[in-house]
Each structure stands twice: as structure tokens, then as C-alpha cells.
Amino acid sequence: MRVSELVAATGVPLATVKYYLREGLLMPGEASSATHAEYGEEHVRRLALVKALAGMGLPLGKIRTIVGLVDRPADTVFETIGRALAALPPYSDAGPTGEHPRARAVLERLGQVYEPSYPVVAQLERALAAAEDVGIPMTDERLDVYARHVRGIAEIDLELMPTDTPESAVEYAVLGTVIYEPVLAALRRLAHQDIGAARFAGRTFDDFTDPDRQDES
């Protein structure tokens, strides 16, 4: 297809397509004459990926890292996907120098393998520190329940991962990780609502502070 058809097929404006070509985020088309190039399905797919990542606010350098891994995978599936996921937000202002004591304690309790230099470890540390700051620190009781259920979620994520090509595996890993985080957050809030509706039906705060009612419950 012509570049104008590529624009129509993807909804990415021509100026943006040209920009992505210049920046190497989109592979060149096949020259069909001195002034025209032909584009195919791989270009449509690549634009969809770049558009999705740009739409999430990823800076150009991070998008370049991800598409680079799609085109030139590392030696193993695990390393390729690990490096691609490490390019995802949230980004820490601080370098990867911290000790991350809270995150390390959690991961050691869970007995999980992890790569200490990946930003997700710093992300966990910050989130745990924030919970501490507001007076609801992570407890072992909460952690063990969270970890068991999060593992169940992560297992279906990996089961549904396509492995036919590096492109599809890396795309799925990157997009599935970030795209489903807000879905899961919304589902948790809605589960609170559903469980709360049953548990607190018609109850006032006085019911809780009245010892007679507490004994009944």
C-alpha cells in the first residue's frame, strides 16, 4: 500500500508516520520508484504498537528500546521480554542505586527470582514506603494473600502469551502488562463495592461502635 493508505489504515497522521520513519521507529517501505514506497502489514502492526506506547506517554527512547527488541530479540525469550518490560513506566527519578530494603524483604519472603536492576523493584519499594507513610504498612498477612492471588493473575497472563513469533510475544508482554493494570485496579474497586454492599448493608457507624451489635456480627 501507499503511504496515504497506511495513514488511512492506522489513523496515524502523515507527519507522524514520516517522523517515525526518520527516527527509525518504523521500518522503511520498499521503494517502488524514486519517490514512492510500498508498505505492508508489518508497517500497520508496527504503527499500532508505537501509537499505543506513545499514547501511554512513553518517551521516544523507551519506545525505541521496545521496537528494537521486537526486531532484534536478545538470546533468550526471557531476556528479550525482561528488557522490554524494563522500558515501561513508571520511571524513577533516582538511579537504580537504592538498596530497596522493603521490596527485597517482600521478594525474599515470597521466594521469588527477580532482577534487582529492573525499575519494577524500585517501583515496589516506593509503593511500600508510601503505604508505610500513610499508616497502613504491608503486613505478612496482607502480603501472603495478595501474592497468592497476584500469582494466579500472572499465570493466566503467561498462559495466554502467544509465542509464535518474537514480535507477538514482546508486543503481548509489553502491552498486556500496562494495559491490564488499570483493568485490574478498576475490578478491585468494584469488588470492594460488591463485597461492601453485602457486608455493610444498611449498617451505620453506630452499629460498629455499639458493643452489642459487634458481638452479633
Next chain:
Amino acid sequence: MRVSELVAATGVPLATVKYYLREGLLMPGEASSATHAEYGEEHVRRLALVKALAGMGLPLGKIRTIVGLVDRPADTVFETIGRALAALPPYSDAGPTGEHPRARAVLERLGQVYEPSYPVVAQLERALAAAEDVGIPMTDERLDVYARHVRGIAEIDLELMPTDTPESAVEYAVLGTVIYEPVLAALRRLAHQDIGAARFAGRTFDDFTDPDRQDES
């Protein structure tokens, strides 16, 4: 304590304390003379809540809604907490007018009670639409596993909720909802890493596309 001691105890600057007093986010101290007021533990606690909410980027009006519900709870626990949670981000640009067909289909499949006007329904709709846009739409298979595990997480959240006072219940509900979302997101990414390390140990992409290796796995 004097206001200077309140500043020292909370780390909230004097100008900010005065601003919160003027805006009604912090209740006045007890006048001890024409020019001095005394503050207590309730002021320390309130400042910690307002500081945490402001630190998450909540606009003043939303913080006012939440502290208003702490001070003047609605008739029931459920309504009080529901209204407080509805003041949390993410905020939609669009009004609460949409049909939210994807969110409604999900909630009907799960058989959950929900309040259609709360922003979390629009939040789920946007997140599901984004998953569709990038080519990994929510399937029943994924949804059922997600929902089961999210429910387990939401159940421990509600079990750990203090109900001794409206203050502590509303504070816990509001802060626990938002503060633990990034913890859960980080735990999911780390679970991917741990499961992936075992599942893809040393495997190359060629292993997956080679039919002999696929049969073995």
C-alpha cells in the same frame, strides 16, 4: 500543642497549615488566648490524611469531599465509603453520561452489585476499550480468572478495615484503595518475572517456532 509544634509533628509547613485552616480542610484549634490556639492528635491525624491525598495529586475539592465524609458520615457505612472512594482519581474528562457497554457486560457476567454513576465504571470502560484498541481484548477466560483473584484481594482488604470510628474506616478505605494499587501492579510484574524465569529458562524464540520443541513442551 501550639501551631509551631503541629508543624514540627507533621512536617506540613506553617503556610500550608494556615491555608488548610482557611479552606476548611483542617478543623480550627481551641482558642487559648486572643492570638493562640491549641491543637491535638485529631489535627495531626487530619494533616496526615490531607497531606497524603494532596501528595497523590487530588484537587482541593476532592480532598474536601473526603474530609467532609470523615467529619459528617452519610447514613450508612457503605454510602459514606462509596462516596469517599468516588472522589479518588482517575478522573474522567467526560461526564458520567456514557453507556459503558464493556464495563456493564463484565459486571453482569460477574453478577456484581455496582453504582453506575461512580467514576470507577467509566474507568473500567476506558481500560477495556484500550485493551481492545491494542488487540488484546478482554476474554471470558481471562476475566473469570482475574475476577476470582481480584475478589480474594478485595476480601482481605475489607477484612483488615478498622470499623471502630468513621474516621479510621474512611481513611483506610480511601488510602488503602489507592496506596495498594501500585503495590499490586509491581507484584504482578514481579510475578511475571518469576514465572517467566522458570517457564522460559534458556529458551530462544526458535525453540517456540520449531514444531519438534513445541511438541516436547
